[in-house]
């Protein structure tokens with residue numbers, strides 16, 4: 001058994017991520033992290049058979065790279081011998097790039113809101129009990145630090161390996177919670193899993209492009225912030241700091257992420273209070289109209305004048 005599998009199997013058992021009767025939709029983007037999440041969940045069920053059904057779930061965001069990404073995802077699902085369900089944002093009347101321009105928001109922020117919405121609504125409507133994502137230890141640590149720095153302390157309660165849903169919110173599980181990005185890369189290479197070169201043309205932190213930038217920054221011993229700006233530079237700067245800590249104190253990242261889980265547990269799940277419903281689509285929403293419906297409306301109209309919060 002590969003080292004990463006031992007680690008992930010421990011996470012699945014320790015936090016009871018799978019239960020008999022589960023129908024788990026694994027969100028696959030075409031990237032390495034979600035490929036590893038799908039593969040390790042499948043391997044877990046081979047080693048410890050349970051009454052759990054796994055389906056790969058892909059959201060086609062309508063980007064220029066979508067065709068290549070879709071063929072990679074199809075190859076992955078076929079090799080894992082699981083069903084694949086694909087939804088196209090265009091079928092929901094959404095155009096991510098157009099909406100981002102109209103709302104004057106970064107494409108990454110609009111894309112994230114669209115994915116969060118569809119990853120909850122579609123699997124639930126198709127009978128899923130849980131959604132699994134490829135978020136790993138480095139994502140959790142970076143997001144925790146960003147939230148702490150931004151005084152978004154409430155978000156910490158959502159940062160455990162299992163976020164129990166309520167009402168229309170599905171339970172989310174993160175089987176790679178205690179695995180590092182480097183461990184996942186090594187596993188995906190060793191297993192020869194099909195992975196898209198860059199599923200996202202906008203280079204978010206999970207993208208291989210961002211990863212290469214990080215490697216380049218390390219090799220040149222330059223501050224990652226001086227290589228790129230915006231989302232990536234923040235992600236890389238924090239990642240780079242964490243990796244330096246890990247070099248000096250091996251195992252510190254794993255201990256930190258377990259501490260974050262304990263903190264999230266002590267804070268309690270925010271979803272114990274059912275959220276309000278969107279007056280347009282009826283899905284959970286913090287405002288009267290949910291972010292997805294506002295994005296859908298913005299997709300239909302021209303370029304806006306003011307920045308709109310979503």
Ligand SMILES: [Zn+2]
Pocket residue numbers: 278279280281282283285289290291292293
């Ligand atoms: Zn809505």
